[in-house]
Amino acid sequence: MRWFNQKQNAVLSIDISTAAVKLLELSRAGARYRVESYAVAPLPQDAVIDKNISNVNVIAETVKVALRQSGTKLKEATVAVAGSSVMTKIITMDASLSEDEMEEQIMIEADQYVPYSLDEVNFDFEVQRVNESNPEMVDVLLAASRKENVENRVEALAKAGLKTRIVDVEAFAMENAFSLLAEQFPDSSEGQTVAILDIGASMTSLNVLHDYRTVYTREQAFGGKQLTEEIQRRYGLSYEEAGLAKRHGGLPDNYTVDVLDPFKRAIVQQIQRSLQFFYSSSANRTIDRMILAGGCASIAGIEQLVEKSMGMPVYVANPFANMTLSSKVKPHTLSNDAPAMMIACGLGLRSFD
Known part of the structure; x- marks a missing residue:
């Protein structure tokens, strides 16, 4: 199985996370990338546990749903295994x-x-x-x-009708996607240390890059699932209903103060804890800026709250900011999903190495 250095034609990126299968198809004209198609298909609870696939058939069916939603014609894909x-x-x-x-x-x-x-x-x-x-x-x-980590992913894609061409590592895909964000900063990231916090459904991954290269990674069990479960418990909804309400609204007036604000404070605490581990492991390295990625980065106002408590510039990841979009892609929907598409984007760039 080759993970590196394969010069390719365009392949589909498939990011299998705890909560969803994310699919992305990129093309490139000159120096600019274009989003040809993309889809996010939710996964049932426990199809992926701690980044390990527990049910290959469920993943395969969900990949098929994403393929149908996206309308892509590509049959070859790249996928990533978790850094852990x-x-x-x-x-x-x-x-x-x-x-x-x-x-x-x-x-x-x-x-x-x-x-x-x-x-x-x-x-x-x-x-x-x-x-x-x-x-x-x-x-x-x-x-x-x-091998089982790799083979489960390859098998799930095969059952969905896709041939796996590259298996990457999530931390490397994140490092790859960072090159798209670096163009958006007011100053150069050369010589700078940047923390990317990817706050997903059940895992928060910290990737610290110095001079564009990963120097530290750490995963901890914390994510948006805790918010979904609290909504479920507080308002007597099913897990699926709670997930939909979290994304699309329609919850009682007290939701923001009683449920969402405490969860945002919990995110800040988790970030502080992650950085504490980094600082204690690293010889006097300070962080110049922070990027929030993953589904929780879409929570309104989270970057201001983190910026205020951490005292450094904080950005929400949008790897698509300088890309053009095909007519199939709805800009508003893509921009909502953008922070959660970093790994898919990093995988997509592998086609153009």
Whole structure:
């Protein structure tokens, strides 16, 4: 399974998260990207637990729904595994080795790096840069994941009629998508440290990038599901009804003060906790700006609240800001979903590497 360095024609991006299957089809003309089609199809509870697929058939059916909604004709796709299920390691290798020789050497030495039997893992590698302390060596990124994490995704896509062409890692896809956001800032992100908080349905992932490269990632169990469950409990709704009410409104007047505001404060606490872990693990590195991604980033006013408590500039992710849209795509709907489409976007850019 190749994860890196495949030059491709356009492929569909399929992001399988806890709450939904997100599909995106991008094309490029010159330097500009265009959204050809996209869809977000909700998943039932427990189809994905802690980023692991627990029911391949349910995922396949939901991918089919997204394919129908989007109207895409593409049959090849790229998908990502969660960072928590991937082990990455930087190893140094002789710069004069060819790619095949590197692969051979990694295979021989892999049991030093990977805590599983080799027939249980998929892995790939990518040369990153010349080693700082020895110019005759290169730093090589090795990524390994248990085969079941990869195979479940490939199988779900196959059952939906798609061939998987690339399996990526969510943190790398997020890093890729950051290049689209960096263009939107008033000043350059070179040399800056940027925190991206992806607050999904059940997981919050912190990705810290320094100079456009990921230097730290951490996942913790917290997300929009807590808000849905509180709406469900408070107003006697089913989980599905609570999810719809959360997105489309129609809840009693006391909802904002009694339910939404406490949840927004809980988001701020989670962000503070995530950053605390980062600061304690990192040698005196400060964060220059923060980006909120994931479904919870669409909550009205959340960035102002976070900015006020963190004392740094905070932006809501919109990877589509500088893209053109095909006539099939409704601008308003896409802009509502944009913060949750970062991983799908990062996967989509792989077609144009």
